[in-house]
Amino acid sequence: MTQYLLSIYQPDGVPPSPEKLGPVMKTIGAMIEELKAKQLFVFNGGLHPADAATVVRRDHGQIVMTDGPYAEGKEHVGGLMVIKAADLDAALKWASRLADALILDGMDRGLGVEVRPFHHG
Amino acid sequence: MSRATADEVARVFREEYGRAVAVLRRHLGDLDLAEEAVQDAFSVALERWPVTGVPPSPAGWIITTARRRAIDRYRRESRRDEYHAAAAALMTSDESLEDEVVSDERLRLIFTCCHPALAPNVRVALTLRLLGGLTTAEIARAFLVPEPTLAQRLVRAKTKIHAANIPYRIPDASELPDRLQPVLAVVYLIFNEGHTASTGGALMRVDLCVEAIRLGRVLLDLLPDEPEVWGLLALMLLVDSRRETRTDGDGDFVPLYQQDRQRWNRARIDEGQSLVRRCLARNRPGPYQLQAAIQAVHSDAVSGADTDWRQIVALYDQLLAVSPTPIVALNRAVAIAEVDGPAAGLALVDVLDLPHYYLSHAIRADLLRRLGRTREAVDAYGEAAGLTENARERAFLERQRSALGLPVAPRDR
Numbered sequence: 001m002t003q004y005l006l007s008i009y010q011p012d013g014v015p016p017s018p019e020k021l022g023p024v025m026k027t028i029g030a031m032i033e034e035l036k037a038k039q040l041f042v043f044n045g046g047l048h049p050a051d052a053a054t055v056v057r058r059d060h061g062q063i064v065m066t067d068g069p070y071a072e073g074k075e076h077v078g079g080l081m082v083i084k085a086a087d088l089d090a091a092l093k094w095a096s097r098l099a100d101a102l103i104l105d106g107m108d109r110g111l112g113v114e115v116r117p118f119h120h121g
Numbered sequence: 122m123s124r125a126t127a128d129e130v131a132r133v134f135r136e137e138y139g140r141a142v143a144v145l146r147r148h149l150g151d152l153d154l155a156e157e158a159v160q161d162a163f164s165v166a167l168e169r170w171p172v173t174g175v176p177p178s179p180a181g182w183i184i185t186t187a188r189r190r191a192i193d194r195y196r197r198e199s200r201r202d203e204y205h206a207a208a209a210a211l212m213t214s215d216e217s218l219e220d221e222v223v224s225d226e227r228l229r230l231i232f233t234c235c236h237p238a239l240a241p242n243v244r245v246a247l248t249l250r251l252l253g254g255l256t257t258a259e260i261a262r263a264f265l266v267p268e269p270t271l272a273q274r275l276v277r278a279k280t281k282i283h284a285a286n287i288p289y290r291i292p293d294a295s296e297l298p299d300r301l302q303p304v305l306a307v308v309y310l311i312f313n314e315g316h317t318a319s320t321g322g323a324l325m326r327v328d329l330c331v332e333a334i335r336l337g338r339v340l341l342d343l344l345p346d347e348p349e350v351w352g353l354l355a356l357m358l359l360v361d362s363r364r365e366t367r368t369d370g371d372g373d374f375v376p377l378y379q380q381d382r383q384r385w386n387r388a389r390i391d392e393g394q395s396l397v398r399r400c401l402a403r404n405r406p407g408p409y410q411l412q413a414a415i416q417a418v419h420s421d422a423v424s425g426a427d428t429d430w431r432q433i434v435a436l437y438d439q440l441l442a443v444s445p446t447p448i449v450a451l452n453r454a455v456a457i458a459e460v461d462g463p464a465a466g467l468a469l470v471d472v473l474d475l476p477h478y479y480l481s482h483a484i485r486a487d488l489l490r491r492l493g494r495t496r497e498a499v500d501a502y503g504e505a506a507g508l509t510e511n512a513r514e515r516a517f518l519e520r521q522r523s524a525l526g527l528p529v530a531p532r533d534r
Contacts (some may be wrong), residue, residue, distance in 0.1 A: 002285075002286040013446075086288075087286045087287065087288035087290075088236075088238055088286050088287045089225045089287075089288050089290070092238065100240065115238075115285075116284045116285075117286060119282050
C-alpha cells in the first residue's frame with residue numbers, strides 16, 4: 001500500500017453559498033465513510049483561506065516571516081485528504097470521485113485535485 | 122550457426138530489447154535494474170556472438186544471460202540480507218519464457234509507458250526507449266531535443282513510475298477503451314513525426330515510420346482482437362505505401378494527386394486493405410479504422426480523378442461524428458470541395474477556427490486558386506509557408522505561390 005496526498009485546489013475569494021456547498025460536502029462525507037470502512041482512510045481537513053497563511057524561513061541567520069501563502073496565485077490548497085491505495089490507478093479512482101464531487105451545478109470545470117505519493121507509503 | 126557481426130547484434134538489440142526488459146522488470150521489480158541487466162547481457166553478446174554465432178533463440182539467450190548477470194551483480198554487491206533474498210528469489214523464480222508470459226509482460230509495460238498520469242512527450246520517449254529499444258541518443262535526435270534533456274526526462278519518468286507506484290497491469294475490459302487510446306496515440310504520434318518531420322530539412326524520417334509500424338505490429342500481436350489496433354496498423358501501412366512517391370528525386374514534396382500510383386508499395390496496400398476489410402466485417406468503427414478506410418479508398422483509385430470522393434465524404438461524416446475536431450472538419454472540407462466544388466469546400470474551411478495550423482491556410486490557398494481568387498490565394502500560401510516548420514513543405518508552398526505569377530503584396534506586421 002502507498003499513501004497518497006490528495007490536495008484540493010480552490011480559487012481564492014468568496015466561497016459558494018451553503019446551499020450550493022451542501023451537496024458537495026455530503027458526497028465527500030460519504031466518500032470518507034467508504035474509505036474508513038475499507039481501512040483506506042488516513043486523514044482529511046479543510047483549510048482557512050490562503051490569506052490566513054504565514055510563510056516562515058531562515059534567511060541570512062534570522063527567521064523571516066511573510067504574510068500570505070507560499071505561492072502567489074489565484075488558486076490555493078483549500079483542503080486535503082490522505083488515503084492508502086494499492087497503486088496509482090486505485091488512488092486516481094478515488095481522486096476522480098473527489099473531483100466529481102467538486103463541481104458545482106451548472107459548471108463545466110470543477111476544482112483540481114493533485115495526487116501525490118508519500119515516501120515509504 | 123553463423124557468426125554474428127556487430128550489426129546483427131544491434132538488430133537483435135532493437136528487436137528484443139523491449140521483450141527482455143519487460144520480463145526482467147517482473148523478476149527484478151524495477152525498471153532501472155532490468156535495463157541494466159539487459160544492457161549487460163547485450164555487452165556479453167557483443168563479445169561472444171561474433172565468435173559463437175547468434176544463438177537459436179536470441180531473446181531467450183539475452184533474458185537468461187541478463188538474469189544471471191543480475192544474480193552475479195547482487196552477489197557481488199550484497200552485504201545486506203535483502204540482496205541475498207533478492208538473488209535467491211531470482212534464482213528460484215520460474216524460468217518459463219512461454220510466449221504468453223512474455224506477451225503479458227510486454228503489454229503491461231506498454232500500458233505503464235503510456236499511462237495517462239505521464240505527460241504525452243514522456244509517454245513517447247518511454248515507449249521508444251523501453252519497447253522500441255531505441256537509445257537515448259536516437260530518440261533525442263529523432264525529436265530534436267538535446268540528449269541530456271531527454272535522458273533527464275526518462276529518469277524523471279522512471280522515478281515517477283516507481284514513487285507514485287504506477288502499476289504494471291493490463292487494464293480490464295471496462296477500462297481498456299480509455300487506456301488503449303493513449304497507447305494508440307503514442308504509436309500514431311511517432312508515425313506522424315516520421316511522416317512529416319515537424320522541423321528540419323527532410324520531409325520524412327523514415328526510421329520513425331518504420332518504428333511506429335513495428336510497434337503497431339507488436340500491439341496487434343498483443344491485442345489481436347481490438348479493431349482500433351487493426352485500424353491503426355492499416356492506417357500507417359496505407360499512408361506509408363506512398364512513402365517513395367511523396368518526394369521527388371530532389372527530396373521535394375509531391376502531393377497525392379501528382380504521385381505516380383504505379384510506384385505505391387503494393388505489399389503495404391494489400392496488408393492495409395485486408396486489415397480494413399477485417400474492421401468492416403467486425404463493424405465496431407472507431408477513429409483509426411475510419412481514417413484507415415479513407416486511406417483505403419485513395420489506395421483503390423488508379424488516378425486522382427478516379428477517386429471515389431463521395432465514399433470519402435461519407436467516411437468523414439462518420440469520423441466527424443466520433444471525433445468532432447476542427448482538423449477532421451478541415452479534411453472533410455477538402456473532400457466536399459471534390460464533390461460539390463471549391464466554393465462549397467471554402468465555405469466550410471472559412472468557418473473553422475484554425476489560425477495557427479499551416480494546412481488550413483494551404484488548403485484555403487488551393488481552393489482560392491481554383492476559384493480564380495489569385496490575390497487571396499497568394500496571401501494564403503504565404504500564411505501557410507510562414508507557419509510550417511518543415512523546409513520541404515515550405516518550399517512546396519512557395520512554389521505553388523510563385524506559380525500564380527503575382528508578386529507578394531507588402532504586409533503590415
